[in-house]
Amino acid sequence: MKFIGDKIAIGDVPVEQIAAQFGTPTYVYDEAKIRSNIRRVYSAFSKHYPDFKMFYAVKACNNPAIVNILRQEGAGVDAASVNEILLAKHVGLGGEDVMFSGNFLSDDDIKQGLASGVIFNLDDISILPRLLKFGKPEMLSFRVNPGYGKSNVGEYVTNAGPNAKFGIHPDKVMDAYRMAKEAGIKRFGAHMMTGSCITDAEYFPFVTGLLMDIIGKTAQTLGIDFEFIDLGGGLGIPYRPDEPGLDLDKAAELTAEMFRKKSAEYGMKPPQLKMEPARYFVGNAGYIIGKVHSIKESYKKIAGTDIGMNTLARPAMYGSYHHIFVDGKENEPRKTIGLCGQLCENTDFWVKERELPASLTEGDLVVVENAGAYGFGMSYQYNGRLRPAEVLVNGSDIQLIRERETFDDMIRHTTVPERLKN
C-alpha cells in the first residue's frame, strides 16, 4: 500500500478505482508483496539449513489464484480438510507436496485422505488404528503437542500446550510411532504447530528444542529415520503501526542451529526442515476496502461501514486490532470514532474507539490493513450480507479473482418442500 498525495493505492492501483470497478467491500491482494514475503522466508531459512521446504496453510486464504502464486514460489500445501486437499490438487499439487493435518477426523476424512495419496499427519494416536482399518499410507507423521504454545492473537489461538485440542501428548508419541512401525509403515515425519503470530524470534528455537527432544528419543529408541520435521507456522506480523516485527533472520538462524544441534545429539540422519506459515505469506499482502454508508452521532460518533464481523471476523472473534486508513483524509485532524458493520449484533461494533479523521463521512473509503490471512476465509453470510469480492493487484494490473456473492448464492443448495409452497 502506498500514498499518492493523500490518496491510497494498492500496488499501483488507486483504491478509488478498485471501489468504482468492483464495489465494496472488496478484498484486495498485492501479488508482489506475497512473492516478496515467501522469498524472504525461504532465503532466511535455507541460508542456514539448505534442506528446507515450505508448505502454505491454505486455510488462511484459500483463493486458488493466491494458492497458485505460492505454488509458483515453491510452496506445497498444508490442508486441514479433504476439500483443502482437493484445492491443492486443483492447483496441480499432490503427493508429498501436500500434508493433511486435519483433526478429529471422520472415517470418511480418513478414507478420502488415504485415497488422495498425500502425506497424512495424524493429530493423535487414537486415529492410527482407524486409519489402518482402511489402508496403510506410505509415509506417516504425527502432530506433536510438546506441552507449550504461545499466541499474540489471544488465548483462543494458542494451538499447543495443556489447554489446546491439537496434537498428541508427548507421553504417547513413542507408542504412536512404534504402532505405526509395527504395522509396516516405512517412512516417517513429525510435526508441531504451537505458535500463532509470534514476533519473538527466540520462541522458534525454544519450541524446536522441545519437539526435537521428543522426536530424537523416539528415533533412537525405535531406530526410525525421520525424513522430515515440520515446525508448523506461527511466523508473526505486526498488526499495530508501532509494534515491532519478527526478526526473521534471527529466528531462522537460531532455529536451524537448534535443529542441527538436536539432530546430532540424538544421532539422527539430518531430516528435512519443513515449515508451513500462512499469515507471514499473505497477511500483510491483503486489504479490505469498504465504504462508510452512514454516520450516527449518538452516545458517541459511530460510522457504519459495509465491513463488519461477517466480512472480517477477527476483531469480533479475537478482539484483534486491524489498522485503518481513510482514503484522502489521513492528514486531517482526528477525533474518537467507532466503526461498525451492518449486522444485527453488537459484536459487529468492530472498532469501539479509534482516533480517525474527524470529518469521516458518508461515501468515504476505508482501507483495512493486514486482512490477507484469516480474512475472506472466515467471512459468512449472516443477515443476508453476502461475501465480498476478491481482487488481485499486480503492479498496475488488477483482476477479479472471486465474484461478489449474489442472492442466488444465498439460496443455492436450499430446497423448499412442495407442501410449504401453497
Ligand SMILES: Cc1ncc(COP(=O)(O)O)c(C=O)c1O
Ligand atoms: C496446522 C497448521 N499449520 C499452519 C498454520 C498457519 O499458521 P500461521 O498463519 O500462524 O503461520 C495453521 C494455522 O492455524 C495450522 O493450523
